[in-house]
Amino acid sequence: MHRLVLLLMFVLLPSVCGAQQRIEVWTYHFSPPFILEDGKGLSHAFVDLLNNDAANSQRFRFELVKLPRKRVDRRLARERPGVLLWATPNFFTAEQAANGKWSGPLLIDKQDFVSLPDAPFEYENPESLHNLVLGGVLGHRYEGLEADIASGAIKRQNAQGDLQNLEKLLSGRIGTLLIPRSTLLYYRKEKKLQDLYVSNTPLYQFTRHLWVADALGQAATQYLARFVENLPENPEWQILLFHYGLQPIATAQ
Template identity: 95%
Template structure:
C-alpha cells in the first residue's frame, strides 16, 4: 500500500509542478536596502513574501531578476510577461506602461539632501546649492538641477554609490549629498548616522509601486492586486519595514 502511494506521488508530482506559473519580478534598483552585498535585501525578501503567502497556494513561483534599466525598457517594449518592482509611474512613459497596470504605492520616497550637523544645508531652490559641492551618484540625473549642473553653477562630484557619498560627506569633501530616503533610512540605522542633518525640503518626492503586465493572465494579476491591497496588514511586511528602518515611508492603504 505504501509503495502504491509513493508511486502515485512520483507520477503526479511532475504534473503538479508543471502547473505552477513562473513569474519574473524585475528590478533595476541595486542600492540598499533593495539589494545587499549578500544577495539578500528587501527585493528578495518581498519576492519571498509573494511566494510564501497563503493565497498563492503554490500557483505561482516568483523569481527576482536584476536588470539594468535599459533591459527593463526592452522587456516592456516587447510586452514580456512580468512584474516590475519598486517602479515609479512618473519615470515611465504612458507607452511603456500601456500593457500593464500600476499597483497602489508601496513606499513614499523622496530625494533628500543630507549634510553635516555643524554645517546644515537647507534646500530652497537650485540657487541655494551654488556655493556648495553636491555629491551625486554616477549616472543619476537629478530633476530640477541638471541645467545648473551643466552650466557649472552647481559643482557636482560623483561617487559610485550612496555609501561612498556618505563617506565623502563625513570626511568634508562635499557640502551635501542627494540620497533616496529609503536608502538613507537604511544607512542611518545600520551605520548609526542619526546625527547627520536632513533638509526639511527634499529635491522631489516619488512613490514606489508594482507594475504588473497584463500578459501574466487574470489569475496572477488578481493575486498580486489582493496581495498589495492587504500588505499594510501583513505582519511579515511590517517586520521587513522595521528590519530595514523603512516604517517612516511605508504607506497605509
C-alpha cells in the first residue's frame, strides 16, 4: 500500500509542478538600488513581490535574470517569452517592442547633474559644460552630449560606476557628474550625501516600466497589468520605496 502511494506521488508530482508557469524577468540595470553589492537589491525584491502576491496564487514563478543590454536585445529579436524590468520605452525601437506591451510607469526617473555645493553647476545646454570635467560611467551614452564629447568640447572622465564618480566629485577631480535620480536617492540615504547640489535642469527625464512579451499568454499579461495598476496601493511596495529612498520618484497612478 505504501509503495502504491509513493508511486502515485511520483506520477502526480510533475503534473502539479507543471501547472506553475515559469517566467523570466530580465534586467540590464546593475546599479544600486536595483542590484547591490551583495547581489540583492530592488530588482530581487520586486520579483519577490510578484511571487508572494496573493493574486498570483502561485500560478506564476518569476525568476530574475541579469543580462547585458545586447543579450536583452537578442531575446527581443528572437521573440523569447519574458518580462523586461525597469525598461524605458524611448530606449527601445518600435520593432524591438512590437511583440509585447508596456505597463504603466513604475518610477519617474531623471539623468541628473550633481556638483559640490560650493561650486554648484546649473545645466542649460551642452555649451554650459565646456569649461568643466564631466564624470560619466564607462559604456554609458548621454543623449544630447555625445557630439560635444566626441569633438572634445566636453571633457568626459569615466568611472566604473556611480559610487566611484561620487568619490571623484567629493575629491575635486571632476566638476560635475551624471547620475540617475534613483541611484542618487539611494546613495543620499545610505551614504548620507545630503549636501550635494542637483541642477534644476536634468539632462533628460525618463520613466521605468515593465515590458511584457505577448508570448507569455493572456493570463500572465493580464495578471502583470493588474499588478502594476495596483502597485500604488500595495503596502509592501511602499515599504520598498521607503527602504531604498525612492518615494520622490514613485508614480501615483
